[in-house]
Amino acid sequence: MIRAIDFHKAYESTVAVAGLSFAVLPGQVFGLVGPNGAGKTTTLRALSGLVPATRGRLEIAGLDVEQHPIAIKQQTAYVPDDPQLFDDLTVGQHMDFFASVYRVADAETKTHQLLQTFDLIEKVDQRANALSRGMRQKLAVCCGYLYSPQAILLDEPMTGLDPPGIRNLLESVRQRAADGAAIMISSHLLAMIESVCTHVLVLDRGRSKFCGPIDTFKSQFESAGAPASLEQAFFAATSGELSAGASL
Template sequence: MIVVDQLQKIYGDTLAVDRLSFSLQSGQICGLVGKNGAGKTTTMRALAGLIDATEGRLQVAGCDLHQDPLQVRRQLAYVPDDPPLFNDLSVGQHLDLIGGIYQVPDYWPRGQELLREFELEDKQAVAARALSRGMRQKLAVVCAYLYEPSVILLDEPLTGLDPPGIRTLLESIRQRAAAGATVIISSHLLAMIENVCTHLLVMQHGRKQFFGPTDQLRGETDSAASWEQAFFADQHVESFAGGSV
């Protein structure tokens, strides 16, 4: 579902992503972790087609991003850490907009189900500008789920969510993966996402330091605390480089 082959992104004199390669299959959930500036958001934005790769090949749902960007966008949803909602549109109008753009047949019942799932059903007439940070995040996720994309990219999606909201989001990710979607979730809250992920991608200074199934990483560490050491202490992260795929 996702193939990243030798992705490189350069901004001026800054090498943001350096020859990154990995692949994910249908139903897999990948946690993307690393320090600020590791290249996580750049990688997601490149996969979403929002920025052009300097070099490399990107495939999403069997489509080459360079050759068929429109088809990729039909198959992919990207939710950034600060969702760009339309402030003057209500919650319900956002459903109308996304349902129309993606030509989702009979989208309204599906939209109502999602609003109930994320506890936004009573906010349908409320403008996006009046929503709290967490509610805006939920609405962005609802819009992403509405057209049932086969690839979902979530960049720091837990920001602003309360504990019940986090639980709902993580369970929704499991459900969509079980239905065949491929998900990448970027987060600094490792304890929150580790149990939902099937794979982990650790980045440092734009480079891949580890990529593989979570079972492989659990076999190399003893506890959740040692995971955090591995992700954020340079000497531990580098110890996983030999296990990169």
């Protein structure tokens, strides 16, 4: 489970997140959406232990993120929007490294399956600094999936992926959730979020505008008598022009 309780984060004079509370249960996929600067990356970075909360509590699998940094890392995969890879290591060496650090059983088979799924098998001996942006993104996802984390945090994971890559990623998210992972995906690609997420957390200027099942969110904003699309509901919720329960 991924949990935030009254999470606040301020960077000097900027309040990035103010009083956020939510829980992502095993099997749930939360879409984290909001305008630029809403606090999405800050939330994911704090959950992964990369930045400390100013106030409140963050938990992964019941453990406080700041008090149990090592245990948290073993349970969590965080894939940022600009994956930091080891430029001089090959694709295969990255997988070996993660397998060794996380003591992954049957690593060879899992590595092969992941590289096959994400179309990187032919690049196994290529160095990271010679990979395209999309390939780097895929390799970061493969490294994160290798140790079967309970919590998966993906920041803008579709950016730079080709259409088969996006399809494979979304399918892998569904599969990981079915296997019991709690997953959060930050993205501006609302149609894709809609196709994969069970829940949505709408952030705006650091505050939650909505948190709950995606169907509930859409049904709050009707369009010609039918539930709105996620995109329509998003614009209505973040424009300030309409409140929940209104017709578009």
